[in-house]
Amino acid sequence: MEYAGERFAGWQRQRGRETVQGVLEQALVPLCGPDLAVVGAGRTDAGVHALGQVAHFDTDRPRSPQVYLRAINATTPPEVTVLQASRVPFDFHARHSARWREYRYRISQRPSPPALERGRVWHHPVPLMLDGMIRAAALLEGTHDFSAFRAASCQAASPVRTLRQALVTAHGDEIWITLVGNAFLHHMVRNVVGSLVRVGLGRWSVEDFRTVFESRDRTRAAATAPSQGLYLVRVIY
Numbered sequence: 001m002e003y004a005g006e007r008f009a010g011w012q013r014q015r016g017r018e019t020v021q022g023v024l025e026q027a028l029v030p031l032c033g034p035d036l037a038v039v040g041a042g043r044t045d046a047g048v049h050a051l052g053q054v055a056h057f058d059t060d061r062p063r064s065p066q067v068y069l070r071a072i073n074a075t076t077p078p079e080v081t082v083l084q085a086s087r088v089p090f091d092f093h094a095r096h097s098a099r100w101r102e103y104r105y106r107i108s109q110r111p112s113p114p115a116l117e118r119g120r121v122w123h124h125p126v127p128l129m130l131d132g133m134i135r136a137a138a139l140l141e142g143t144h145d146f147s148a149f150r151a152a153s154c155q156a157a158s159p160v161r162t163l164r165q166a167l168v169t170a171h172g173d174e175i176w177i178t179l180v181g182n183a184f185l186h187h188m189v190r191n192v193v194g195s196l197v198r199v200g201l202g203r204w205s206v207e208d209f210r211t212v213f214e215s216r217d218r219t220r221a222a223a224t225a226p227s228q229g230l231y232l233v234r235v236i237y
Contacts, residue, residue: 105178
């Protein structure tokens with residue numbers, strides 16, 4: 001599925017707030033009953049978007065996958081669209097079965113603020129130096145302790161994660177930061193982006209970035225980048 005995150009208080013169901021999980025579960029009540037849980041591959045935060053989120057639910061009311069797809073798309077807000085639906089083996093789990101997740105962060109470098117893309121990119125008109133950002137991002141690849149980029153509220157049992165890819169690329173007047181990992185800590189991508197931008201501004205050298213990363217100290221890293229530039233691009237099984 002894909003969704004535009006600016007409308008929602010994130011993926012996870014919250015009492016009194018509109019979330020992606022909440023509207024999906026509500027859309028399925030007429031077909032599956034009220035005792036239903038939709039499980040997502042990634043618990044995106046408020047304002048974060050998705051191009052390829054994956055979710056599953058269990059039901060004892062067998063219907064065609066296309067019936068579920070049409071029912072959800074007919075009743076959820078227009079900011080949420082299911083792109084594909086299928087039956088899966090009973091032991092499939094959207095989150096636990098995932099091998100890799102790909103996130104993309106978009107930074108707009110154009111002088112004027114975006115109108116059509118407002119809420120979909122981080123508008124950062126101060127030019128960033130790409131070379132240093134590319135070299136700093138490469139330090140993240142492999143298996144490391146990512147405590148320096150871990151939110152204080154993160155509840156993960158371990159800060160160790162594996163990144164298969166960490167790229168910084170130019171796309172017209174945008175810079176994209178792409179991270180592919182087995183799993184991510186709370187705010188990890190946005191915290192990495194904040195620190196890479198500090199390198200791009202020339203305030204840190206690549207070695208400064210390395211020192212902060214290896215310190216495992218969140219207080220030494222840069223501020224968290226805004227949520228609106230972040231996308232869950234795909235989940236790999």
